Amino acid sequence: MSGIERPAPPSPLSPSARLLLGPGPSDVHPRVLAALGLPLLGHMDPEFIALMDETQNLLRYVFQTENRLTLAVSGTGSAGMEAVVVNLIEPGDSMLVCVNGVFGSRMVDVAERAGAKVTVIERPYGEVFDPEEVRAAVKRVGPKVVGIVHAETSTGAWQPVEEIARIAHEAGAFIAIDAVTSLGGVPVKIDEWGIDAVYSGTQKCLSCPPGLSPVSFSPRAAELIANRKTKVQSWYLDMSMIQKYWGSDRVYHHTAPISMNFAFREALALVVEEGLEARHARHALNANALKAGLAAMGIGLVTVAGHQLPQLTCAQIPDGIDDMAVRRRLLNDWGIEVGGGLGSLKGKAWRIGLMGHNSRQANVTLLLAALETCLRDLGSALAPGAGLAAASEIYRQAQKSTSN
Amino acid sequence: MSGIERPAPPSPLSPSARLLLGPGPSDVHPRVLAALGLPLLGHMDPEFIALMDETQNLLRYVFQTENRLTLAVSGTGSAGMEAVVVNLIEPGDSMLVCVNGVFGSRMVDVAERAGAKVTVIERPYGEVFDPEEVRAAVKRVGPKVVGIVHAETSTGAWQPVEEIARIAHEAGAFIAIDAVTSLGGVPVKIDEWGIDAVYSGTQKCLSCPPGLSPVSFSPRAAELIANRKTKVQSWYLDMSMIQKYWGSDRVYHHTAPISMNFAFREALALVVEEGLEARHARHALNANALKAGLAAMGIGLVTVAGHQLPQLTCAQIPDGIDDMAVRRRLLNDWGIEVGGGLGSLKGKAWRIGLMGHNSRQANVTLLLAALETCLRDLGSALAPGAGLAAASEIYRQAQKSTSN
Incomplete structure (x- = not known):
């Protein structure tokens, strides 16, 4: 037998830049x-x-x-x-x-x-x-x-x-x-x-x-x-x-x-x-900013109040918004990965991770800005900048309480 | 409760240089x-x-x-x-x-x-x-x-x-x-x-x-x-x-x-x-050189003739030579890892890998030279350079048959 022929060598490995804001993997430090x-x-x-x-x-x-x-x-x-x-x-x-x-x-x-x-x-x-x-x-x-x-x-x-x-x-x-x-x-x-x-x-x-x-x-x-x-x-x-x-x-x-x-x-x-306490506080702050931003954009959460993980926010996809259209756009235009819903939440939820090294103000800001752009383009009646302003307010308050 | 205290951060990760000529892992390309x-x-x-x-x-x-x-x-x-x-x-x-x-x-x-x-x-x-x-x-x-x-x-x-x-x-x-x-x-x-x-x-x-x-x-x-x-x-x-x-x-x-x-x-x-055929031929050539070198040094093999893997040579430790003394010296002086015997071969065999990227003339030469030095220092009556000369002869013949 002649065996399986040698394939053409693949092109060099060159993955696109991603910001992994899904349920994991998150970006590696x-x-x-x-x-x-x-x-x-x-x-x-x-x-x-x-x-x-x-x-x-x-x-x-x-x-x-x-x-x-x-x-x-x-x-x-x-x-x-x-x-x-x-x-x-x-x-x-x-x-x-x-x-x-x-x-x-x-x-x-x-x-x-x-x-x-x-x-x-x-x-x-x-x-x-x-x-x-x-x-x-x-x-x-x-x-x-x-x-x-x-x-x-x-x-x-x-x-x-x-x-x-x-x-x-x-x-x-x-x-x-x-x-x-x-x-x-x-x-x-x-x-x-x-x-x-x-x-x-x-x-x-x-x-x-x-x-x-x-x-x-x-x-x-x-x-x-x-x-x-x-x-x-x-x-x-x-x-x-x-x-x-x-x-x-x-x-x-x-x-x-x-x-x-x-x-x-x-x-x-x-x-x-970093220390566990500082790390947990960082996760809490960035999650609060993200949640404030989502709320200001009229996006609710799947998870009951008081039991929402700071590192993983499970957001309800607004009525009339196509899950895949948004996630594809986030990935293609900004390189941002956000997770879809699993099991009974398929098509109904986005899972937004701010995990470890990725739990940073810059990531919260970019995600809210990109999401606002996507939703506006899809015809959602958002107040421009409402999400960013709300998130920003959380950071301002945190800074004030730290400097006091 | 106060919890488990934060340990001192470890020093930066800085593994010593190694040449992994054991049974695997081998050096990564x-x-x-x-x-x-x-x-x-x-x-x-x-x-x-x-x-x-x-x-x-x-x-x-x-x-x-x-x-x-x-x-x-x-x-x-x-x-x-x-x-x-x-x-x-x-x-x-x-x-x-x-x-x-x-x-x-x-x-x-x-x-x-x-x-x-x-x-x-x-x-x-x-x-x-x-x-x-x-x-x-x-x-x-x-x-x-x-x-x-x-x-x-x-x-x-x-x-x-x-x-x-x-x-x-x-x-x-x-x-x-x-x-x-x-x-x-x-x-x-x-x-x-x-x-x-x-x-x-x-x-x-x-x-x-x-x-x-x-x-x-x-x-x-x-x-x-x-x-x-x-x-x-x-x-x-x-x-x-x-x-x-x-x-x-x-x-x-x-x-x-x-x-x-x-x-x-x-x-x-x-x-x-590289292609499978060329890769297999490379493994065979370097194994032949290693085996010729070991034989010239009077070191026998554990594996029966005709069924010796080119990528892993299982050598009998010469009588009177201390397994760990040699392997420790190889590791400490040259950074070379060679495997010990497993199971019934513990203390009786060295497992020498020439695997993948590591199957190279330079590695065969360095290993034979290091091994000769170790054994001579431990009192073994080796003819100086015999192993290297035998290995070298294999490469010379291979070169000749290629250029013909």
Whole structure:
């Protein structure tokens, strides 16, 4: 046989400039890009081993935890979700999953594939759970694990989890949370809240490319994993083996994604340099300006008041406005990516991310200006500059309160 | 509570210069590093979608296949192994695994976790399987899937698989191969050989960082996956969902590791520019020079003659020489990483990789010179320059035969 013929070499890689204001990935900080482009070390090199230790130490601060079992899984956030579920769950175990968006539903699917008997409680997209309804379900089901999404990337809903963790513990259950979109944008206090297992992603408020999933397990969860009766169904995500590579044994498991770990360490270093409080305050300020601007333009939000994530604003598309026409124009004319709606919100919502490095006044201003231009051109009766003026007022007030 | 205190920011990331001549990762080509450091596109951006199409097209050439289901799994090579196994196997299915090294053993573990009834046939480390012994086992077991490692990274053994694929097909079984270390270094002819499923890694002969696993499934394997009775146990690795993102549907599954996909496309472009035949010839020539040099220094090989991978030479550590003393010196004095033995070869073998971009005369020369210096200093009675002279003679002959 002659085989498959050699194709023409592709043209040089030259992606257009983008401003990633969707639900993630967000733009990567230049220092993180530089770290990504460094020549490699081997995955058993003493310098790489030292880097892993440093990374764990930085990550413990970002997760606000002393958990020994704190590391980066070698896959994206969904791999982290799967790692948490398959390590805690053995076939036949009961799991209660709280679903108010796409990522809660995904957790149900992952848990069922792990052999869990899953009970679901639901809230409409854009709402959050009241601890009392979780308490009632926990009482009814007696689950081994309660799973809930801290920051629902499909709706922008910000779920308080501290009280729910208490409820789970009082019933002897473990609590696992999805912090993919929350980490680095709003407080995630693993130890103070008593969270047993958490997974996140690198490509949201940490301003690192997608490819790793930071996870952390409480000592109680680590003990559960150590005492399993069955092997974890995923070899790749088996924490009992992975922790021997990240721990003092340094037993080879799989080849770590070296470059992504370089980038991740740099991204964590940036969070440490800024400090969590300052970082959260920055996210809050820019979100307030964006929301004020949208409100002044007559654009409502999907998410209930009081539970809107600052890093991800889920805006209702105004009546009569074509979702794709606006998003295509934003992308083509300004290079701005904004996310569309997922699941039941498809065509009805825009998901606007101001995450990590991207949470900046310049980005808020450009987005509002571009959106106003788009909507005006599409025939919407906007007061010119109303959005920009409202956002600007938020920054003026913030400056005044800082200088006082 | 006061929370976890902010640690001191770490010092700037500044890895020492390394020449990665172990079993992988290998050094990344500068053009691939540059691609890695490019600003991101979103994972649903039309330009990224186009890049995925291009990547699949380039990858089909490298795998020598027309398989539609050819793409990069978002994890390292071991995730690719798991993806192949969990998609082909349903609980209770029979799988025959041929084990002659660490990665064959890993496949057994992965298959058992997927619920397969696994039958193992074994060969000592450094040897390969004879098709007839596989035929006997296939006859005895009647497996649904036969799994075998094409290039055993733990021993440097190069397993012929074409005849074994025929044997599997004659018995109505599927054949899955591990091509983590082979792809880009020696021929991997998926269609001509009739391979049903293959996984590889990016960090070996493709000179790209670790983090993705190229896979390909034959139409027959794709049909098997489409007609499964049970869901794939891994949500993250479920090819029936992943192919909807890579295929024309473009349904969001998980956020692709954007930067790694940039790098992978560039790495594949480099293979296409060089051409597979030239690339394989380059690997063969440099391996021949290395082996001639080692032989002249009195260093034998672990792998049986006739089945030694050119990209990975598994050398026996001479009697009385301390493994770690040599490897530490190579790393500290010359920045050269060479791999140690795995499993039963621990302390007994060095694994020397000349993979992808690293398969060059300069690297062969430097390694032999450094190794000679180390061994002489450790009291070995080497003829000075014997290794270098033997290697040099190989290059001289090659040059002569080219100019004729």
